[in-house]
Amino acid sequence: MSFDLANKVRPDFPILDRIVRGGNALVYLDSAATSQKPNQVIDAEAQYYREINATIHRSGHELGELASAAYEEARQNIAGFVGAKAQNLIFTKNATEGLNLVAYAFLNATLMHRNGQTKYAQYALNPGDVILLTEMEHHANMVPWQHIAQLTGAAIKYIPVSDDGVLELSEDLFTNNCKIIAVTHQSNVLGTINDVAKIAEYANAIGAHLILDACQSVPHLPTNLENLNVAAAAWSGHKMLGPTGVGCLFLSDDLLLGLPPFLLGGNMIENVTFEKSTYRSDNGKFEAGTMNIAQVIGLSAAATYLSEIGLDRVHQHEVGLTRKALTALLEMPGIRVLGPSEMSIRGGLISFEVNGVHPHDVSQYLDANGIAIRAGHHCAWPLHRRLGAVASSRASFYLYNTEAEVEQFLAAVSEIRSYFKVA
Amino acid sequence: MSFDLANKVRPDFPILDRIVRGGNALVYLDSAATSQKPNQVIDAEAQYYREINATIHRSGHELGELASAAYEEARQNIAGFVGAKAQNLIFTKNATEGLNLVAYAFLNATLMHRNGQTKYAQYALNPGDVILLTEMEHHANMVPWQHIAQLTGAAIKYIPVSDDGVLELSEDLFTNNCKIIAVTHQSNVLGTINDVAKIAEYANAIGAHLILDACQSVPHLPTNLENLNVAAAAWSGHKMLGPTGVGCLFLSDDLLLGLPPFLLGGNMIENVTFEKSTYRSDNGKFEAGTMNIAQVIGLSAAATYLSEIGLDRVHQHEVGLTRKALTALLEMPGIRVLGPSEMSIRGGLISFEVNGVHPHDVSQYLDANGIAIRAGHHCAWPLHRRLGAVASSRASFYLYNTEAEVEQFLAAVSEIRSYFKVA
Amino acid sequence: MNLDALYQEIILDHYKSPHGQGLQPDFTGEAFHVNTSCGDEVTVRVMVADGTIKEMTHDGVGCSISRASASVLHDLTDKQESNKFYELLDEFVELMHSQGKTEPNEDVLGDAAAFAGVSKYPARVKCALLPWMAMKDAMEGNTDE
Amino acid sequence: MNLDALYQEIILDHYKSPHGQGLQPDFTGEAFHVNTSCGDEVTVRVMVADGTIKEMTHDGVGCSISRASASVLHDLTDKQESNKFYELLDEFVELMHSQGKTEPNEDVLGDAAAFAGVSKYPARVKCALLPWMAMKDAMEGNTDE
C-alpha cells in the first residue's frame, strides 16, 4: 500500500502547515465535518471577485455575461462530476437546505393539492402515507421529514440498523403506501456504505421517491447519480474541498418538473402580477434570489481538482488509512468501535468510544497533541441512543492525510485511558 | 461638493481597474444589483480558509474554537453595524432566503396552530387576515407573501404608489385585520426612501408585524434597526461590499422567540428522537446545517470597511452623484425618469426610459462604452406595469463611483436616441 | 464602434418599420413566448394550409433585436412552404449558437444573416431566437397539415 | 503537557468519585439542563428550607468537566446557606469568562478554583457551567423561601 497521494497534494492546502495548540503540527482528522481547501479553490473565488463579479442571468453588460457563463460552466462541470445533466443540478447553501427544499416542495405540493391544484396530486402526502427513513440518518435527513409528516398527517417509519451498524434491509419495509424514502449513502457516524442500488430497486418497485443524502459519498466515492436511479440527491460543497456556503441538489426530471417551488423571489418566476405569480419550469424554479456565485465557481474548481486526481484514487487512499486505523483500534483495550468491522462496506471515517472517558475528553486530549477529531453525537442523536452510546469520538480521513498522521492518532488514543486514570 | 471618497477607496477594489468591451475602462454603475468587493473582504475569506477553517459550535479542537469565535465576533460586528443585538441577528444565504424564512415560519405557525399547537396562535394567519405590501416591492418581498396567503387563506393588499413613485400612505390602509406588513426601505427601481418610522407607527398601532426589506438601505444609509422599531429586516451581503452567498435577517425578540423554525437539521435542534424533535429557542433555531462561515467573516470585514468610512459619508457621496445625474437626465430630451424628482427622498440609483429605445438596447449601447448598468424590470414587474413601463434602465452608484464616471454615463445616454435613429 | 456589428442597419430598419406586425384574426396556430430574464414578449400567429404558410403575423414588446427578428421572420416565411421555415430555423439556430465564429449563409438567410453579430452577445441570443421559437410552437399547434 | 492545566488532579478525582451523585426523592426545586452542542445532561435537585440548602444532589451524563463540576458544586453548597450559592455562582461565572486571565480566589471557591484552566477553552466553559446553571434554576423553582 502506498500513500503517495497525500504527500503530492499537501502543498496545495496551506492550512495543513499550521502549528496548533501546544506547538504541535496540525493533524486534521475532521474532514467528515468539513474538508480543508486547496489554493486552487481559494484562488478561484478570489479571482472571480477581482475580475468578473456581477449578478448573473439578468445583467446586460460584459461582466454580467462573464459571470453568467462562469456560473453555468460550473454547473456543467459539477454535474459531470456526479454523472448528472446540468439541467438536473440546483445550487443551494448546503445539503441541509437541499433536503429541506425537497421536503418543503412536497409540503407545498400537498397544500396546493388540498387547495384544488390537481396537478400536484402525485406529490401530495396524506394520512396513511409513509415516509421511510433509516435509523442512521443525520438530523438533516430526519427532522425535515418529521416536520412535514406532522403537518401532512403522513407517518414516519425507519429501516432498522443492526448492532454492528448495518441497515437491516427487507423488502417488507417497502410497503405500497411509502411515498418517500430518504436514505444516507454513507453514514457519517458508522462509516457504513449503504446498498443504494438495492434500496432504489425496492423503491422503484413501489413507485416511491428515493431521496439520497450524498454528503459523505460524493466527496469520497466515485458517484454516478443517473446510474444510482434516485429521485433526488443532496450534498455540501464544504465537505468536498469546496467553499462554505454552497450545496448541490440533484433532482430527477420527475421532481424537477413536477414539484412546486420552495424559495420564492427573483429569478425563479415566469410572470408576476399584484395578484399572482407563475414559476419557471426548469432548474431556475429552485434558485431564488442572487445566488452564491463565487462559491459555485469555487466548488467547480474543487470538482476539477478531485477529478484530476480521480475519486477512485481518493477512495483507495482513504481505505488504506482507515483499514490501518480500524485494525489497530479493534485490538486496542478499552476501545469500542461503532459500525461494521468489515472494511469492504466502510468509508473513510471511524467513530469510537474510549471506555470510561467521555468523547469530549477524548477529543480534548487529542487536541492537546495537535490532532483534530470530532466528539459528540455528530447530528445523529437517535442513532447514538440506538447503539447505547452517549456520544462518540470520530476520526475521518481525506486525500491529504498521511499514514504517519494515522500513527500519531493511534499512539495518542492508546494513552488516553491512563491519562484519565481509568486504565 | 467634493468627490474625494471614490479616489480614496478605488485602489481597494481591484476589479475597477479592469478593461472591458471595446477596450474601455470599466464604469460600474450596477451596484444596486451587486456591489464590488474590496481586497479587505476578499482577503478575509481567503485568510479564513488558509488559517482557521473548521465547523463551528460543535468541534472540540483548536481550529473549531477559532472558527466559532470568528463567526460569533462577525455576528457581533455586523449587528453593531445596524444597531441591533447579536442575539437578534441570523445569517442566511441572501435577502430572499431571509424573507422566505419569515414567510414560511408564519406558514409553519399557522399549520402547527391548526394542528393544535396553541402557542402559535399569535402568529397564525387565517381567512379574513390581511398581508399588506406596497406596489413597489421587489419579487422577493412579494411572491413569498402571495404564496403563504394562498395557502393560509389570508388576503394580500397593497399600499399604492403615486405616478411620481411615492407611497400613498394613509392610516385607513392599516386595518385591524392586517397581520403582516412587508415594505421596502428603499425601492430598487424608484430610489424612493420610504418613511419607515411612519409605517412602523401605523403598524404598531394595530399590532401588525412590520417586515422590512432593507436590501437597498443597509448598504447605503446609516441604519439603526432597533430605533426603526420593525419586527424583522432582511438584506444581502453582496450589495454591501460583502461576498455572495450571505444575507442577514434581523428578528425582534417577539418573532425570534415566538415563531417556529424554518430550515430543519443540525445545530437548530434541542433534542431529536426517532419520533419527534424539539428546537433551540435562541437565534440558532434559524441556522440549520453548516453555515456560510467564510462568507459571514467576509461580510464582517465589509461592515468594518463601511463603518470606518462612515455610512453618512457614503450616503452623501451617493447623493452628490445622483443629484448630478438626475438633474441632467431630467433635462435631457426623450428621457423619462422613474421615481421622485426630489433628491431629498431618494437614494443612489436612477431608473429611466429612453423614448423609442428598449432598455436592453440602452444597456447594450452603454456596455459598448464600458458602462455597466442594468436593464429589465429589476424583479419589480408589477411596479413597471403600474408605471406603464415595459422595463427600464437603471444606473446605481456607490462609494467608489466618481463624478467623471457620471459624466461619461450622461454623455453616452445623450447619444443613444440618435444611434438608434429615433431622434 | 464595435456595436455596429450587433446593430446592423438592416436590424435597425426592421425595428423602426416592422413587417407583419399586427395579429390577423384567422389562424391555424398561435404561440405566446416570453423571455423571463428580461420580459420581452412575442405572439406569433400562422395560417397554414396545403403545406404552405398562407400568413404569418406577430405582435409583442421587446428590444430591437427581438422585434427586428420577428419582422425578418415574417419576410422569410410569409407565403412560403412550411418546410422552408424548418430549414431556416435549423440554419438560424446554428448561427445564433456560433459565438461569432460562423459566416452566415446569406443566400439562405437573407436579412436574417444580419443577426450574425448577435451570436457574440450571449445575453442577446435569446432575444433573436424568441420569435423563431414562438413560431415553431405556433406551427406545431397547427392541426391543418 | 499543557492539558494538565485543564484536567487538574482535583477534577479527575471528582470525576472518578463524584460527590452528591444520585437524586434524592425529597426536594423543593429541580432542574434538568442539557448542553445542546454536545449532549451533556445534568439534573440538579435541591431541598431548601429556612434559607439553607438542606441537601443538593445531582445526576447526569457528560464529560469529566461537567461531572466534576457537579460534584464540586455539591461539596460547596450542600448544607450551606442559600446566599452562599449565589455568591459562589457570581465568582465562578466570572472565573469561567476570564479566558485564563484571572487568578481564582481559592479561599472562596475551594475545589472549584481548579476549574480556572477551563476558562482558556471556550468550548468547555459551558461544560463547567452546566450544573451551576441547573442549580440556579433549581433554586429558583423552589417555592419554600
Ligand SMILES: Cc1ncc(COP(=O)(O)O)c(C=O)c1O
Ligand atoms: C429591494 C430588494 N429586495 C430584495 C432583493 C433580493 O436580494 P437577493 O437577490 O440578494 O436575495 C433585492 C436585490 O436583488 C432588492 O434590491
Ligand SMILES: Cc1ncc(COP(=O)(O)O)c(C=O)c1O
Ligand atoms: C450524512 C450527512 N448528512 C447531512 C449533513 C449536513 O450537511 P450540511 O451541514 O453541510 O448541510 C452532513 C454533514 O454535516 C452529513 O454528514
